[in-house]
Amino acid sequence: MTKSFLQRDPIQRDRDMVRESRLVERTLIALVFVILALFFFAPMLVVFVEAGRKGLLAYFTAIADPETKSAIKMTLMVATLAVPINALFGLAAAWAIARFEFPLKNLLVTLIDLPFSVSPVVVGLSFVVLFGSRGYFAPLLVQYNLQIIFAWPGLVLATTFVTFPFVARELIPLMQQQGVEDEEAALTLGACPLKMFLTVTLPNIKWGLIYGILLCNARAMGEFGAVAVVSGRIRGMTTTLPLQVEVLYGGFDLSGAFAIASILAGLALVTLIIKTVLEWRHAADLAASQRH
């Protein structure tokens, strides 16, 4: 016998009133898993399966190829330069926004997000127009014998632009939330500004900073659009890993393309794992600063 609606336990009744039926609930959860499997697990799996299709020997031959080695080197170099630059930029921007009031502050906040909202190809093109052999700054560059477009400085420039928001975005809300009292306390206790930064500010934002750097690095190594335009895709010279994948794929070297793709995919997995751990620590920091 079923009880009438009003006879049932009131708490259970209230819960039922805001809850979808069991069927809807289970269908939605199942759908999420199907979508994840189709669009996330399947592609990742395919990358590794395809990479290993012709055996380990073919896999390592593809990776040992001089062009691939050059691409790995280029990717590492670009990331090694772009990530620290953006860590510094991001820290400076977050500091300015979280600590000071100044005119056009809102505009600055919006500008920081610009790289997220503009297509990377457009970024690449505008750098070519500025620094290319017929660009606005061409006479100056020729005079000092500098090459930016179709060379590594262009890659670093484009990557730095595209990955600029990651560190700043992570730090701004964190620093705003933490406020200035800890830093003021350090100053009243006699710390000079540098000591205050190293002993109080940096430990407070440590996890957010590392988290931002990690995301920035993942994007720097995986960036395709902007880098594709400014690099000129000179094989063995200015290609990075994502570009090399495309080059090989275009030349119908599927196993080669997937071998390199597997490096990038592996990188993504490592990033994901570290990210999960960091997110956990970072969230604890945010919670602590809210609690006081």
Add this chain to the structure above:
Amino acid sequence: MDITLSGLKKTFGQSPAIHGIDLKIVSGELLGLLGPSGSGKTTLLRMIAGLELPTAGQIFFGKEDASHKTIQERRVGFVFQSYALFKHMSVAENIAYGLKVRPKAQRLEAAQIYKRVAELLDLMQLAGYGGRFPGQLSGGQRQRVALARALAVEPRVLLLDEPFGALDAQVRKDLRRWLREIHMRTGHTTIFVTHDQEEALELSDRVAVLANGRLEQVAKPEIIYDQPASAFVHGFIGESNQIYVEQLNGRLFAAGSDLHLQCQDQTDGPHILFVRPQHVKLSQPTETGWRGQIKAIHQSFLGRRVEIALSDFNGTLDAIVNDSEKLVIGETIGVTLSNYRLFALAR
């Protein structure tokens, strides 16, 4: 260390926060800065610490003009409202911080720092807590760590911003008594900010009452309570009844009827009369005296309070009366004031 503020002003953008304050705090004194929120008391404290720069005026530490000294040079102990403990450092590391960040030439040796931290932990009744982290402490314990950290640098003046603001009533009471003891033992010149009048009156040697960025009165607690210097102070501190009255040729009137009260100044014109509930006395009604009707009687564990509607002019008074008096609602009674104060109103 004497602290002297001279013509101190502070303006944020267009809006003035402090209007020009002159105040001398004597060495070893415990001064309470009391005022409603927005009165500028925290701004004043932050200016003494060097966390805000005054728009005009000077701050002297002893005879030395500290107005343009950096925060670090002023060597003040500042205890923040939310304590601002470094949460990644242990209690001992927090307390030692100010000793460790000093330039090498002025720094104590590690063994001496250790000794000083141990002494402070003892003084704060925190012995054994040195290895804990701020997150593992109660609110009252954190407050004591913050105070120990501020005292560690042997500050020239100790500044506390709403020191008990975030604590529950019982802890507040204990810490208040204990802060008084610490102050007696260490003898630091201490300034603390509070919006809690009970706290200010109980703890301070002198209380400075601040309203809208101006000092209303600076005096001992009993003087602040018994002889308020302004209408604001009388209304802000303790309970008061207020009646608007007119002074004419040395006599006081309300709604045209003579109040038969003594004037307290020479200026004719509108005044405001303050009387505390314990100074309103009930008696048999007389021809010339004030008469009123009992509107309500409130009996509580704090005593008996009576609300009286005055008969001869519009006005109500709260009175605190003896439990033994027989009173009936609606009864007509006589009213006398055993003490009252008059303040002239600006026309």
